[in-house]
Amino acid sequence: MTDKPYHDIPGTVLFDAEQSRKGFHLNQFCMSLMKAENREAFKADERAYLDRWPMSEEQKQAVLDRDWNRMIALGGNIYFTSKIAATDGLSFQQIAAKMSGVSQEEYAQMMLSGGRSVEGNRSKSEKR
Amino acid sequence: MTDKPYHDIPGTVLFDAEQSRKGFHLNQFCMSLMKAENREAFKADERAYLDRWPMSEEQKQAVLDRDWNRMIALGGNIYFTSKIAATDGLSFQQIAAKMSGVSQEEYAQMMLSGGRSVEGNRSKSEKR
Amino acid sequence: MARITAGVATSHVPAIGAALDNGRADEPYWRPVFAGYEASKRWIAEHKPDVIILVYNDHASAFSLELIPTFAIGCAEEFQPADEGWGPRPVPPVKGHPELAWHMAERLILDEFDMTIVNKMDVDHGLTVPLSLMFGQPAEWPCRVIPLAVNVVQYPPPTGNRCYRLGQAIRRAVEAFPEDLKVVVFGTGGMSHQLQGPRAGLINSAFDRDFLDRLVGDPVAQSKVPHLDYVREAGSEGIELVMWLIMRGALDEQVREVHRFYHVPASNTAVGHLILENAG
Amino acid sequence: MARITAGVATSHVPAIGAALDNGRADEPYWRPVFAGYEASKRWIAEHKPDVIILVYNDHASAFSLELIPTFAIGCAEEFQPADEGWGPRPVPPVKGHPELAWHMAERLILDEFDMTIVNKMDVDHGLTVPLSLMFGQPAEWPCRVIPLAVNVVQYPPPTGNRCYRLGQAIRRAVEAFPEDLKVVVFGTGGMSHQLQGPRAGLINSAFDRDFLDRLVGDPVAQSKVPHLDYVREAGSEGIELVMWLIMRGALDEQVREVHRFYHVPASNTAVGHLILENAG
Ligand SMILES: [Fe+3]
Ligand SMILES: [Fe+3]
Numbered sequence: 001m002t003d004k005p006y007h008d009i010p011g012t013v014l015f016d017a018e019q020s021r022k023g024f025h026l027n028q029f030c031m032s033l034m035k036a037e038n039r040e041a042f043k044a045d046e047r048a049y050l051d052r053w054p055m056s057e058e059q060k061q062a063v064l065d066r067d068w069n070r071m072i073a074l075g076g077n078i079y080f081t082s083k084i085a086a087t088d089g090l091s092f093q094q095i096a097a098k099m100s101g102v103s104q105e106e107y108a109q110m111m112l113s114g115g116r117s118v119e120g121n122r123s124k125s126e127k128r
Numbered sequence: 129m130t131d132k133p134y135h136d137i138p139g140t141v142l143f144d145a146e147q148s149r150k151g152f153h154l155n156q157f158c159m160s161l162m163k164a165e166n167r168e169a170f171k172a173d174e175r176a177y178l179d180r181w182p183m184s185e186e187q188k189q190a191v192l193d194r195d196w197n198r199m200i201a202l203g204g205n206i207y208f209t210s211k212i213a214a215t216d217g218l219s220f221q222q223i224a225a226k227m228s229g230v231s232q233e234e235y236a237q238m239m240l241s242g243g244r245s246v247e248g249n250r251s252k253s254e255k256r
Numbered sequence: 257m258a259r260i261t262a263g264v265a266t267s268h269v270p271a272i273g274a275a276l277d278n279g280r281a282d283e284p285y286w287r288p289v290f291a292g293y294e295a296s297k298r299w300i301a302e303h304k305p306d307v308i309i310l311v312y313n314d315h316a317s318a319f320s321l322e323l324i325p326t327f328a329i330g331c332a333e334e335f336q337p338a339d340e341g342w343g344p345r346p347v348p349p350v351k352g353h354p355e356l357a358w359h360m361a362e363r364l365i366l367d368e369f370d371m372t373i374v375n376k377m378d379v380d381h382g383l384t385v386p387l388s389l390m391f392g393q394p395a396e397w398p399c400r401v402i403p404l405a406v407n408v409v410q411y412p413p414p415t416g417n418r419c420y421r422l423g424q425a426i427r428r429a430v431e432a433f434p435e436d437l438k439v440v441v442f443g444t445g446g447m448s449h450q451l452q453g454p455r456a457g458l459i460n461s462a463f464d465r466d467f468l469d470r471l472v473g474d475p476v477a478q479s480k481v482p483h484l485d486y487v488r489e490a491g492s493e494g495i496e497l498v499m500w501l502i503m504r505g506a507l508d509e510q511v512r513e514v515h516r517f518y519h520v521p522a523s524n525t526a527v528g529h530l531i532l533e534n535a536g
Numbered sequence: 537m538a539r540i541t542a543g544v545a546t547s548h549v550p551a552i553g554a555a556l557d558n559g560r561a562d563e564p565y566w567r568p569v570f571a572g573y574e575a576s577k578r579w580i581a582e583h584k585p586d587v588i589i590l591v592y593n594d595h596a597s598a599f600s601l602e603l604i605p606t607f608a609i610g611c612a613e614e615f616q617p618a619d620e621g622w623g624p625r626p627v628p629p630v631k632g633h634p635e636l637a638w639h640m641a642e643r644l645i646l647d648e649f650d651m652t653i654v655n656k657m658d659v660d661h662g663l664t665v666p667l668s669l670m671f672g673q674p675a676e677w678p679c680r681v682i683p684l685a686v687n688v689v690q691y692p693p694p695t696g697n698r699c700y701r702l703g704q705a706i707r708r709a710v711e712a713f714p715e716d717l718k719v720v721v722f723g724t725g726g727m728s729h730q731l732q733g734p735r736a737g738l739i740n741s742a743f744d745r746d747f748l749d750r751l752v753g754d755p756v757a758q759s760k761v762p763h764l765d766y767v768r769e770a771g772s773e774g775i776e777l778v779m780w781l782i783m784r785g786a787l788d789e790q791v792r793e794v795h796r797f798y799h800v801p802a803s804n805t806a807v808g809h810l811i812l813e814n815a816g
Contacts, residue, residue: 090548
C-alpha cells in the first residue's frame, strides 16, 4: 500500500493491521506456549500440536523449520514468536543472530562493538 | 465522601470505584452464571457454590436471601446480579418490582402508566 | 471513498429481543413498540448500508470487572451472540468488516482516541436488539457490522463531549477509507430507565423528548451535559444515552430527521428511536 | 495532597532480569550495566516514594491479540510476575495502590483519556526489570506500584503527543488525591533496539543521546516526533521510547537531572536511564 511509509525501512516488518490479521492464529499459538503443559505437548509432537490451530500450512512449516524471518513475514510478531524460542531454550540474542543471518558469535561481537549501524539501514533507497 | 454529588440521588447506587472494589468478587461470581454448567452447580448447592468465591459472609447471605437491594449496597451491579435472576427464571421487571418494594402487578401497572415520576425523586433533599 | 450517510438511534431493551424471539411481538403489550419500527425497516431496506458501525455497551457479557475498556472496537471476522444467562439469542452471527474496523482503529489511535482493539468478543442484546428492530428476523443479517463497545456500566463513562468528538473522528476515519462503502452509524441504549434500587422504573419523558430535540438540533449543547444530569433525570441506566452522541458526532451539523418514535414502556424502559440523514 | 516528586526513565531489557535472577550480575558483561544503577539505588533509598506509577508495555504476556488496550491502568491489590515462557521471574509480587489507581482511572476518564481499567493482570519484565534495577533483590518491593500498560506492540502505539498529554493528566489526577503521598513516575522501555529481521541489533547512539537531551530539555518538541522516525532511527522496538514521554509529561517543565546513564549493549539493546526531579 502506498500509504505505508514504513515499508521503506529495510529488514524490518512493522506489526501493523495487515500483519496482525495475517498472523492472528500463528501468534495465538505462540501465546499458548506460556503454559508449561502446552510447551510439553508442543515438544512431544510439534505437528500434532500445530494442527490444533487454524494456521496456514506455510505458517506451520515456518514454525517447524524455526524459520524466524518467515514467521515474521507471515504475520508473526517477535514478542509472540520468541515464546517458541523460549520453549527451545534460545535467547532473544540467539534468534536475532539467526534472523540477521550471522553466527551467534558474530552477532554478539557486533553488539559488543556498538550494534548494527543505522548508516545505510534507514531506507531501502540508500541500500546498495 | 463529599465529592460525590450523585450520593444525593435517592434510591440509587452509582456503580463507582468504591462500589466496584467492594463488589468485585460478588460480581465475578454472578458473571460465572453465564455458563450453563455453573448455573447447574449453583442450583444444586447454592452455599457450596458461593463458598468457592472470596466473598464476604454478608454478600453470600444477600445472594442466598435474594435480597437484591442488599446485593447492590454491598457492591453488586445490576447487570451482574441480574444473572442470578436469569438463573432463577426471573425477568428484570420482576426484580425491579422487588427492589422497589411493590408487587409485580403494581410495578407493571406503574410502568404502563408511564413509569415512576422523576418529581420528588431527583434529590434526597426534596424527599419528604 | 467510504461515506457515512445516516445515523440511527434506538433503545436496546433486552425484553424487546425476548418478545421477538419468543413470538410475542403481536401481543397488545408489544405491538406498539414494533409498530414504531415499521417505517424504519422500510427505510433501511431501501437505504441498503454496506456496513453498520454499531455503538452499544456490553452488559457484563463480554467484559467482566477484570478488564473494562472505555472504547473497544471489534475487528474480528465474526461475533457470536452472547449467552446472557438464558442461552444465546437465536439470531444469526454478526459478520464484521475487519478491513474497515482495523483501518478505523489505526486512524482513531493516531487521532488520539485511546481505543482498545478487540479480535474476539461475543455481542449481547445491546448490539443484537437494534439489529432485530431494524431488520426483523432474517436468516442472515443483510450487512456487515462493526461493534463499538462503550463502557457505561462502571462509573465514569466517557464524557458526552468525548463521545461527540469520537463520532467526529469516526467520520474522518471512514472518509479516509479507499473502498466505496455506504456506512450507517447506530447509537443505542437509553432512553430513561433505572433498573436498580427503590427508584427502579423511573421514566422521564420530558427529559427524553428534550434530549431527542437537542440531539437533532443542538448536539454540541447536549454534549456538554454532565453525567450527573443523566443519572438524576433519566435514571442510573439512562446514562447510556451518551452513546447516541457518538452517532450524532459522525453526521453533518445539519441533519434531516427522517423518523422519530417514542414509547413508554418496554419492560422498565422508555423506548426512543431516531433516523437521521446527512443533508448532503 | 499526593504529589509527583520525580521521574525515572529506564530500559527494561529482559536479559537484565535474567542476569540478576541467575546470579550473573558480577560477570564482566553485566557489571557495567548494574554499575550504572548504583547511584540510582542510593537515590531511591533516600527519596522513599510511597507509590510508583510504572509506565511500561506488556510483551504478549497479559494481553494477547484478542484484546489490545492502548492505555490500561492496573487497579488491583496485587499483580503476579508473568510466566513469559521460562517460568515467572523469582521476584516478589507487586503490591498495587487500588485507592490511588481507581482515583486516577476516574479522573483520567473524566479528563477524556479513554483508559482501560484492569483488575486482574500479570506483569512481565517490562514492569519487573525496572524495579529490580532500582531496588535490587529485596524480599518485598519497598513501595506500592500502579502498573500503567501502554500498547507499543501492535502498530500504531499512541502518539508522542498523546503520551505527553497523558503524563500531564496523570499529574492533575495525582494532585487531586487527598492523601499525602509521594509519587514517582517511571517511564520504561527502549532505548534503540530491533529484535526482528535482518536489521536486528540496530543501535543508534546518536539518536538515543539526542532523545535523552530533548526529553530533559525540550520534551514538547520531542513529543511531536512521529512514530516513523523512532522506527527508522531507533529500530522497530525503539518505539517503546514514546512511553518515556508519559513520565516526562507528569513532571515540571523545568526539571533537575539527577542522574544519567547510557550503555551499549545489554543483549540486543541500548540501555538508557535518567532520574529527573521536579525543580519545585
Ligand atoms: Fe443497555
Ligand atoms: Fe520492552
